[in-house]
Amino acid sequence: MSTTSLVSPDDIRDRFSKAMSAMYQAEVPQYETLLKLVEEVNRETLERDSALAERLAAHDELNRLGVERHGAIRVGTAEELAMLRRLFAVMGMHPVGYYDLSEAGVPVHSTAFRPIDDAGLSRNPFRVFTSLLRLELIESPTLRERAAAILAERDIFTAGARELIALSESQGGLSDEQADRFVAEALETFRWHRNATVDLDTYEALHAEHRLIADVVCFRGPHINHLTPRTLDIDEVQKRMPAAGMNAKDIIEGPPRRHCPILLRQTSFKALEEPTHFKGERQGTHTARFGEIEQRGVALTGKGRALYDRLLGASREKTQGLANEAHQQALAEVFAEFPDDEATLRREELAFFEYRLTDAGRAADAGHETNLDALIAQGLVTARPITYEDFLPVSAAGIFQSNLGGAQNDAYAGHANREAFEAALGASVTDELALYAEREAASKEKVLKRLDRATA
Ligand code: OOG
Ligand code: NI
Structure with missing residues (x-):
């Protein structure tokens, strides 16, 4: 097969993130309300703050704003995690970062599958925060074995998804038609199932150990538990959530509001109680799915x-x-x-920046200046903040907890185990700091090379 007929992984991710958002809007109508609220506040913010609008446009952030979001799932076994890695790879999403949530009393560890190159990030930065349940942290051996046995019986992937993943690996990508089929098949893994795979007693026993364990173990698949659009004014959205009928999380996670936003601020509406059908003809409820918003700043x-x-x-x-x-x-x-302020953040090497030539820089024939500060002062080069594309473990723990009814078990703490996570994943996770550092270094080098050539 000729490579020209293959669609890019970025394109498949874009289709997938849109299909996922449509599915979640249909499943959780409050999420649709949240999306509308975020759009409204983003529009008002851009109208009010033309400098921000110009900056986002110049940084290629405006075009991705409407499609930008992340989601989260939780899986139960190493096999599930390893297969997900292959599934996400089809869409150009790779594991970045290791997050130990045991520290915060939640028995999981996690990574984020996301695009890593500039082009992919600017096209659609869709990320999926993916957690692996740590059955080894459950104290009761009977409960641990019961959970493992239940998980061993399920297959969270459709046969079609498995075939298309293998096909993509062997032919180096998917055709347009295969990509559409892949998106439809992959979506099935993340769908909500109102029918639990266990009886109510089993559900309650697992729930009593930790609500999250019941959420992972008792269903046919790792339902997407939230999707998160990016807002330009999280304080305003938080303020307006109650009037729009949403039960907002008590506090915004992350750094405070600042002139130069850093990292990531997040809040959510709390998970909904949903009717669930258990084996043995028993009705109950399960609380797992919610909506979240995020505001991103510099890495x-x-x-x-x-x-x-x-x-x-x-x-x-x-x-x-x-x-x-x-x-x-x-x-x-x-x-x-x-x-x-950006100048101090840069000078003190607290944040990552990307360097670019200005119009004057492109036309320059000045001396062999290699000092970036001097080049910036001369108006030949600009430095712009690199957006943080990752997550924060303390914030993630806050999001988990507010949607697990505050459940926390201190006995889980102190069990970071990146090696075990990577063994389950079947690959190592990329260090997020290294990615930003490389991007900054590459931009510096490019700018200096261009100037050097111009002045040679
Ligand atoms: C994931 C919670 C973490 C975030 O944005 O930090 C998260 C989960 O509840 O499964 O999504
Ligand atoms: Ni999230």
Whole structure:
């Protein structure tokens, strides 16, 4: 087969993320309401703040804003995780980052499947936060074995999905028609099933150990548990959620509101109680699915991240038990120590930037200047913040907990095990910091090379 007839993985991901969003809107009508609210606030924000609109347009962020989102799933076995890795690879999504949630009392560890190159990110940055249940952390051997036996019986992939994944691997991609079939088949894995695979007693026993275990073990597949559009003003969306009929999470996770946004701020509407049919003709309910919103800022370097982690830790006591507004206020006071202008963030190497030549830079025939600060001062080069494309473990734990009724088990803590996760995945996860650093370094090199040629 000639390669020209294959569609790009970016294109398949774009189709898949749209199909997933349509499915979730049909399954969870509140998510549709959330999308409308986010669109409305984004529109108002861009109208009010033309500088922001111009910046986003110049950074190719405006065109992806409407399609940008992430989702999350939870799987039960190494085989499921390894197959998902192959499924996501068809769409140009690769495992980035390792997140240990045991630290926060949730018995999972996770990665994010996402595009990694610039072109893929700007086309559609769809990411899926994927967690693997850690049965080994369940204390009761009977319950552990019962859960493992139930999981061993299910196949979360359709035969069609398995075939198309293998086909994509052997021919190096999919044709247009195969891609459409792949999207339809892959979607089946993430669909909600109102029929549990177990009886109510089993469900309740697993639920009593941890609500998340029941969520992963008792259903036919890893239903998508939320989708998350990107907002330009998370404080405003949080404020408007109740009037739109949504039960908003108590506080916004992540850093406070800032002039130069950093990393990621997130909030959600709480999971809905949904009627569920159990074996033995028993009716019950299950609470798992919710909607989330996120506001993204610049990616931080290791140094910036250490400062973020330290300040977040320092804020914990001061924000404990506060309602969102007071919480944000207290957080902002602690974060006053974090520089809030692009020049300082760059100079102190707290955040990652991408360097580009300005029009003047492209026309330059000035000397052999290699100092980027000097080139910026001369107006030949600009530095723009690189958007953070990943997740935050403390925030993720907050999102998990608010949707698990605050369930937390401290006995799970202290069990980070990246090697075990990678063994289950069948691959190593890419270090997210290295990706941003490479992008920054490559942009620097390109700019200096161009100037060097211009001045040679
Ligand atoms: C995942 C929660 C984490 C995020 O945005 O940090 C997450 C889950 O509840 O399965 O999605
Ligand atoms: Ni999320």
